[in-house]
Amino acid sequence: MTLPAQSRADECPDDLDRVVDLLAGRRLAVLTGAGLSTDSGIPDYRGPDSPPRTPMTYQQFVGDAAFRRHYWARNHVGWSHVRRAEPNAGHRALVALEARGVVVGVITQNVDLLHEDAGSRHVIDLHGRYDRVICLSCATVISRAALAERLDALNPGFTESIGDVGDVEIAPDADAVIEATAHFVVAPCERCGGLLKPEIVYFGENVPRERVARAFALVDAADALVVAGSSLTVMSGLRFVRHAAKAGQPVVIINRGPTRGDALATAKLDAGTSETLRALDARLRSPRPDQAAAAAPELSPGSEEVA
Ligand SMILES: [Zn+2]
Numbered sequence: 001m002t003l004p005a006q007s008r009a010d011e012c013p014d015d016l017d018r019v020v021d022l023l024a025g026r027r028l029a030v031l032t033g034a035g036l037s038t039d040s041g042i043p044d045y046r047g048p049d050s051p052p053r054t055p056m057t058y059q060q061f062v063g064d065a066a067f068r069r070h071y072w073a074r075n076h077v078g079w080s081h082v083r084r085a086e087p088n089a090g091h092r093a094l095v096a097l098e099a100r101g102v103v104v105g106v107i108t109q110n111v112d113l114l115h116e117d118a119g120s121r122h123v124i125d126l127h128g129r130y131d132r133v134i135c136l137s138c139a140t141v142i143s144r145a146a147l148a149e150r151l152d153a154l155n156p157g158f159t160e161s162i163g164d165v166g167d168v169e170i171a172p173d174a175d176a177v178i179e180a181t182a183h184f185v186v187a188p189c190e191r192c193g194g195l196l197k198p199e200i201v202y203f204g205e206n207v208p209r210e211r212v213a214r215a216f217a218l219v220d221a222a223d224a225l226v227v228a229g230s231s232l233t234v235m236s237g238l239r240f241v242r243h244a245a246k247a248g249q250p251v252v253i254i255n256r257g258p259t260r261g262d263a264l265a266t267a268k269l270d271a272g273t274s275e276t277l278r279a280l281d282a283r284l285r286s287p288r289p290d291q292a293a294a295a296a297p298e299l300s301p302g303s304e305e306v307a
Contacts, residue, residue, distance in 0.1 A: 014267040016276070020283045022224070022250050022267055027101070027287050029222035030094060031240055032108045032115070032273075035229025035255055039088040039274045042081075042112055044229070058204040061197060062136065068195070073181035075198065076151050077159055079144055082111075082130050087118035090228065093277035095119040100286045105218045109230060109237050111200050124215050126207055126236060128200040137194025147187060147196065154185040207236050219243055223287075224250040226280075229273040232260040241265075 034044035060067045095118050097103040105122035106115050111130045115123045131144045152159070161180065189196055201207050219225055225244035232238045232253075241261040244251050250266040253259055254276045262268055269276055 014269055016269065016279055016283075019252050019267050019269060020280070022252060023226070023280070023284055025285075025287050026223035026250070027104050027221070028097070029219045029225050029240075029244070030103055030106045031225065031227045031230060031237055032094075032106060032110060033228070033230025033232075033237065033255075034110060035231075036090050036108075036273045037085070037088075037110050037112055037114055037229070039090065039272070040085045040112070040114055042085050042110075055203045058202040061202060062195065069184050069186055070181045072151070072186045073155075073158070073184035076148065076155070076184075079130055079148070085112060085114060087114045089274040090277040091115055091118035091120070093274075093281035096281045097277075097284065098122065102284050102287060104222045107215045107218060107240065109234075111198075122218070124211065124218060126201070126211065126215060128198070130198060130200065132199040133196050134199045135189035135192060135194045136197055138189060138192040140189060140191050141199065142190075142196075144198070150187045151185075154187060158184065201236070203234075212236075215240060216243060219249075220247070222249070224252065227251070227253040227255065227259070227261060227265075228277060229255060230259065231255060231257060 034042070038044045056067070056071060061071060062068075091114050094103055094106055094115065098105070098120055105124065106120050107124045107126055108115055109127050111125065111128050113125070113129055113131060132141055133144055133147050134141050187196060188194065219240050225240065227237075227241060230237055232241060238260050241251055241253075241264050245264040251261070251264055252267045252269070253261055253265045254269045254271060254273055256270060256272060259265075259268075
């Protein structure tokens with residue numbers, strides 16, 4: 001982290017060789033986004049080929065009963081799709097890199113828990129997790145699976161009537177879907193009758209302060225930051241790129257299409273995350289002191305004392 005940032009990503013095209021040279025011997029913090037999960041069949045609404053979509057805000061959710069009904073109806077169909085998804089080669093490469101001490105931890109903007117499913121041990125779910133629901137009044141947390149049983153009982157036959165999950169997720173504002181969700185019955189908190197909300201951070205909501213602090217600490221514990229599969233559209237992710245760049249850490253961005261962090265990146269790979277992370281797993285050696293000396297003799301003194 002004492003090495004100066006090299007040429008900016010927009011000044012020359014980057015390739016894998018340069019990224020391997022840049023990251024060799026360093027401990028990596030990894031920030032992941034929706035692009036990492038597309039190979040697991042979970043669509044990335046901000047990807048280069050995605051249809052335009054207006055994200056729901058927290059204010060809409062708490063302020064509009066009709067909107068909330070529509071949201072829960074879609075969520076009730078969509079959540080089981082996420083539950084069935086499986087980790088892909090990108091998730092598995094990060095597990096292997098962590099096991100060798102190359103990756104110190106993963107900060108993910110995804111709520112699908114696929115890093116945990118794959119076996120990553122140090123994961124910060126920045127935007128929450130899809131498998132939990134919280135009451136906005138009494139803060140009781142229940143599992144999404146338990147809520148699913150209640151919603152099924154309140155809405156017999158609904159899941160079957162809505163058809164393929166892909167139709168709902170890809171065309172969330174289609175008239176047919178809104179019509180189908182008009183009579184959906186939402187479940188209140190069983191303890192206090194309050195509003196239930198997935199334990200997911202929405203637009204207009206802040207990531208809990210303690211969680212942000214842990215994520216900054218993870219970046220500080222590493223010698224470089226790798227962003228994989230995020231366009232860094234929201235500040236909740238972009239701030240870690242700014243933080244690492246300001247600290248003089250190399251920042252490598254792996255993403256199809258431009259990102260808001262490109263101007264801060266030391267290197268940018270316009271590539272898929274599964275194949276790129278697999279290649280990094282194959283080529284990056286452990287940064288432990290005994291091996292780092294052989295792998296990266298130019299590594300500056302002091303880098304090894306970072307825990
Ligand atoms: Zn409650």
